[in-house]
Amino acid sequence: MKKINRWALMTLLALLVSACSLHPEHVQQVNQQPAIYPDYIGVTVPVDIAPLNFSMADDAFTDIYVDVKGEKGGSIHAEGAFADFDIDAWHQLLKANKGSRLQVSVTARKEGIWYQYHDFTIEVSPNPLDEWGVTYRRIAPSYALYGHMGLYQRCLSDFTETAMLENSQVHGQCMNCHTANRSNPDQYVFHVRGEHGATVVHQHGKDELLKARNDSLGGSMVYPYWHPSGRYCAFSTNKTAQMFHTGNNKRIEVFDSSSDVFVYDMERHEVLKDTLIMTSAWAENTPAFSPDGKWLYFTTTRCGDYPKGYQQVKYSLCRVAFDEKTGKIGAEVDTLVNADKTGKSVTWPRPSYDGKYLMYTQLDYGYFSVWHPEADLYLLDLQTGATSPMAGVNSMRSESLHNWSRNSRWFLFTSRRDDGLYTRLYFSSIDEKGRLTKPFLLPQRNPKQYYRRLMYSYNTPDFTSAPVKTDAREMGRKIESNKRRE
Structure with missing residues (x-):
């Protein structure tokens, strides 16, 4: 009887809606x-x-x-x-x-x-997404100063967004690079900059705060990428600067006076240094482990006298062997995409988790692609070595900051194709034959109203397989305590 009444009510509601319909x-x-x-x-x-x-x-x-x-x-x-x-x-x-x-x-x-x-x-698509949602930083695209920003998560099956941590809870400090291990919500790292700076590592249900800057490394720990085992995390250490353009379609230029790549052992709390990825003549950057953990990808360029000659700074894509058991790095570096041959620069290497592809951003010079309108996504076939632009995905404006879903059938990236000012979050897919689909913008309940009013950019996005459980107030207290592991 209850079922009959329920269906009767639904039918009545449908008739009422129909009666109020516009009926063109x-x-x-x-x-x-x-x-x-x-x-x-x-x-x-x-x-x-x-x-x-x-x-x-x-x-x-x-x-x-x-x-x-x-x-x-x-x-x-x-x-x-x-x-x-x-x-x-x-x-x-x-x-x-x-x-x-x-x-x-x-x-x-x-x-x-x-x-x-x-x-x-x-x-x-016949291929499911198999991810609960996405995480990202939202920040105003400012040039020298920043105001309100935060780390957020969004459920992809509806429109629910929640804040994981906002800088109002850490007295206005800068936060960036929330990075999970293969979309695992229980293992991630992010950075806080400023007076109470820290690199926050969350795993095994606990938070550990590392010093955000290590003088022996020559700079701050940035651009993290987890080893699939969860024991190691690769970082780059960068001395970053910026300058402004006055006469072209670019507004700002971000560059490094120096940078290196290193691996941090989470169990032994040791920095694994190696001359192959920490050299004085070369600037290594943007590391990423292969899905089997046997390779460490990174980008590199010859050091120069910056900002002089900044337009000649072009990064190549390289890799070096990594031994999970010993934490040792191999003795040879392979160059996968050579900037001397392409005349272009490579940044943000991200291998698919099935081991078939590596996606990267290519631009005219430098590595901070978000400010480069010519920046496009490229796909490297790891079996054949062939590389090509991702036709049908790229636009006339900047594409950058991309990541894969766990099943390697979907990927996300940021783009300024909407208005040229703000990076928005887009999704696309790739099938078994490598065919790409037209990207779609992150859905919102009232998208035109939402995106017109949103004066913030999406930054460092990634998938998450489940909601990230955080206590923002407790995290803020830990950050301001200044208790750090050396």
């Missing part, structure tokens, strides 16, 4: 697909992604009427100022059409006239 009349046909924001036309999504809500790109449109039908069955509807789909109905539709597609029909009203556009499709 006297529709004019438009011989093209709609211009929508975000541009979700032809994208490929996992079944566990939040609804792809959207608006008409033109603000003169006041109403929208959208029907979505699954090729394998099922349909949903949204109408109003923007397409706001029911979360549960959206997920049911995607699950029913896994490996198939959705057909989206859009009718929109402008100056009292309804326009019917050509339908477009959204592909539903």
